Amino acid sequence: MRIHIVVHEAFEAPGAYETWAASRGHRVAYSRVYVGDALPASVDGFDMLLVMGGPQSPATTLEECPHFDSRAEQALIARAVAAQKAVVGVCLGSQLMGEALGAACEHSPEKEIGKFPIALTPAGLAHDKFAHFGPTLEVGHWHSDMPGLTPGAVVIATSEGCPRQIVEYGPLAYGFQCHMEFTPEVIDLLIAASESELATLTAHRFVQQPAALRENDYTAMNEKLFAFLDKLVAEYRARL
Template sequence: MRTHFIVHESFEAPGAYEDWVRARGYEISYSRVHEGDALPVGADGIDLLIVMGGPQRPSTTTQECPHFDADAEKALIVACIEADKAVIGICLGSQLVGEALGAAFDSSPNTEIGSFPVSLTAAGRRHPFLVGLGDTFDTGHWHNDMPGLTEDAVVLATSEGCPRQIVAYSRYVYGFQCHMEFTPACIEALIEHSEKDLADLADRPYVQQPDQLRANDYTAMNERLATFLDRLAADYASR
């Protein structure tokens, strides 16, 4: 499973996604755009494209953030989808996937930062990559927006704070608004970058502060993510 990551910022690390790729011995490559790396010119050499999160929005321009080219990333996403590759977008990445398919991103009803439960929808409970993982389970969150929905999109998971947590756009294309990849190292990097913002949001119902963020146990959700990815990879390989 040749996996390519688009990483927007040093503090938005691939975490458990990268751990999974390395543990399975799959090929791995990166476009760390915050370091000036170029995007792949097309889908050749990619089986799974993983587009990470970031503080940007899909509407952020290159004038506002020179290293973030939303149109170029959406073009690569479309190229991978048209080549029948697997694509997973996380947070900002999920919004870019929706936009690449013609569904505009939207503001989430609530800012969510921390560990809060998501609940699988009826479609999520039946989904072959999620079945048996539990109707409700805790995941990481760090967002203000959420992905748009195409006509064919199916919402697989929701939370009290956001109605679009996991979205299936097709059998191999997914948007994860939630962060199932968080590890303690990921959380430390995010806290270091966002400590003032966290203090400013202290009165929000779905925002945890640094001590709680550090105390959360992210192990179980990492294991669920690995199961999802294993099932996706096996299905993709069996075509």
């Protein structure tokens, strides 16, 4: 598999997605837009597109963030979905996917930062790519927004603080508002970038502080993510 990863900021690293790709022998290329890398000119050069998170929103303009071109990323996602590539959006990436397919991003009811459970919907529990998650699964979070829903979108998982944690936009297109890619290394990067902000969020019921964030074990959710990705790859190959 040829995987292309769009990374918006150094502290929003792919984490366990890279671990999975390396362990399976997949080839990985990057658009690290925060250092000026270009987006792919064509979708022909990859089999899977992975769009990571970031502090931006789909509404962020080039004037506000010169290295983030929301419209260009949405166009790339739309082309990849239309070409039946495997596409996974994480946090901001999931919101961009919704926008690319015609569904506006919305604010989440609660800010979530830390490790909290998601619950699979009946559709999620019956879904062959997600049934192995079980009824509930503790996963990583770091967000205030959530992706929009297209008419054909299926909500796979929710949480107490956010009704759209995983969304299926098509058989090969998935938005993850949650962060199943977190590792201790990624958490350290996020804390370093956000420690002063975290100190102002102690009143939020779904926000953990740095000590708790570092104590969390992210291994089980990483393994569940790997199994999902393996199933996604298998379906992509079956459709070729």
